Amino acid sequence: MNTNDPIDFFDELDNEEQTDNFINKDKRRQRFPERHFKAVRAENAEFIGAQDDSRRSFNFTYQAARFEEWWLLDSLGDFYEHKWITDVLRRVKGGKEASVYQCRPGPAVDAPLVAAKVYRPRSLRNLKNDGQYRAGRTDLDEEGNAIVKAGEIHAMQKRTNYGESLRHQSWIAYEFDTLELLHEAGANVPKPYAMESNAILMGFVGDLATSAPALSSITLEPEEAGPLFERVLHNIDLMLAHGRIHGDLSAYNILYWNGDITLIDFPQVVLPESNPASWTIFLRDIVRICQYFSTQGVACDPNELAPQLWTAHGHKVVKQVDPKYLDAEDPRDRRIWEKQK
Numbered sequence: 001m002n003t004n005d006p007i008d009f010f011d012e013l014d015n016e017e018q019t020d021n022f023i024n025k026d027k028r029r030q031r032f033p034e035r036h037f038k039a040v041r042a043e044n045a046e047f048i049g050a051q052d053d054s055r056r057s058f059n060f061t062y063q064a065a066r067f068e069e070w071w072l073l074d075s076l077g078d079f080y081e082h083k084w085i086t087d088v089l090r091r092v093k094g095g096k097e098a099s100v101y102q103c104r105p106g107p108a109v110d111a112p113l114v115a116a117k118v119y120r121p122r123s124l125r126n127l128k129n130d131g132q133y134r135a136g137r138t139d140l141d142e143e144g145n146a147i148v149k150a151g152e153i154h155a156m157q158k159r160t161n162y163g164e165s166l167r168h169q170s171w172i173a174y175e176f177d178t179l180e181l182l183h184e185a186g187a188n189v190p191k192p193y194a195m196e197s198n199a200i201l202m203g204f205v206g207d208l209a210t211s212a213p214a215l216s217s218i219t220l221e222p223e224e225a226g227p228l229f230e231r232v233l234h235n236i237d238l239m240l241a242h243g244r245i246h247g248d249l250s251a252y253n254i255l256y257w258n259g260d261i262t263l264i265d266f267p268q269v270v271l272p273e274s275n276p277a278s279w280t281i282f283l284r285d286i287v288r289i290c291q292y293f294s295t296q297g298v299a300c301d302p303n304e305l306a307p308q309l310w311t312a313h314g315h316k317v318v319k320q321v322d323p324k325y326l327d328a329e330d331p332r333d334r335r336i337w338e339k340q341k
């Protein structure tokens with residue numbers, strides 16, 4: 001992509017009003033007094049000014065649009081300064097809440113390439129239904145430590161600007177914390193290297209020319225489908241053993257490379273012990289995995305498999321889930337709720 005229109009960069013935006021406030025400031029000149037635009041210009045100047053001198057030497061190979069370039073400098077500048085990365089080579093994919101970039105690592109990294117997952121600006125992220133995943137989680141700060149200060153907890157509950165920035169940070173910290181936990185446990189996840197306030201750095205799955213495709217976009221050889229299904233189940237089991245449910249597991253969040261799988265995309269991770277909807281969310285993960293593998297010739301029944309895995313870790317199958325934890329706009333959640341009634 002090479003455009004100066006940030007709308008192309010942050011596509012599929014949900015909250016039109018917020019988006020408009022964030023990026024279409026110039027187009028609204030006639031509707032607002034000059035005083036407003038002075039504030040907007042000051043804000044932009046502050047944003048650009050925040051890039052200190054050392055970061056100005058951060059010139060990357062990837063041809064980013066102007067808005068995207070500011071965003072990358074702001075989000076990846078610390079990784080560059082601390083020599084975690086030396087270059088941004090290309091954008092791999094823009095997702096609903098983040099864009100992933102292929103980067104050249106610095107000397108401290110034991111891999112030829114790294115992936116930087118850069119989250120969208122807080123105001124442009126789709127946080128519509130994050131409550132169902134956050135239930136029972138203690139929020140984490142940018143060091144990955146639990147947020148315990150009453151003022152910070154209050155700000156998050158009141159959803160002040162500061163509180164929202166803490167929630168954004170905690171969402172990212174959960175992804176990094178989970179990668180650390182699962183990588184250490186031997187799960188098939190990218191190796192996590194570093195986290196900054198708006199980005200995480202992890203092992204790149206793929207090579208210089210190609211990033212690993214998601215399982216959803218490939219057809220497996222008949223002889224590899226069964227073993228890979230077992231591999232996915234092993235990872236799900238390992239996650240349960242470490243008190244985690246992926247929460248958005250499907251063939252879209254499993255990469256395939258050199259005959260093996262890598263699970264990605266963990267910010268919405270759910271804690272089975274403390275989330276009242278954990279069984280329902282877990283069942284949904286298993287249903288989606290079975291949906292894919294049954295198209296690949298693997299016989300699997302999620303209604304048998306999910307309770308087996310779940311109860312093996314001492315959890316009870318609790319069918320009743322408060323509707324507030326289900327997304328009314330998601331037909332899959334609606335079906336689950338209908339079944340429970």
Ligand SMILES: Nc1ncnc2c1ncn2[C@@H]1O[C@H](COP(=O)(O)OP(=O)(O)OP(=O)(O)O)[C@@H](O)[C@H]1O
Binds near residue numbers: 093097099
């Ligand atoms: N470590 C990695 N190595 C290579 N490619 C990656 C890596 N992590 C993510 N990607 C690519 O970036 C895409 C988006 O990543 P991810 O799913 O973590 O973000 P997301 O914003 O939640 O995206 P989506 O909305 O598509 O789920 C993945 O589908 C994959 O193509």
Ligand SMILES: [Mg+2]
Binds near residue numbers: 095252253265
């Ligand atoms: Mg994803």
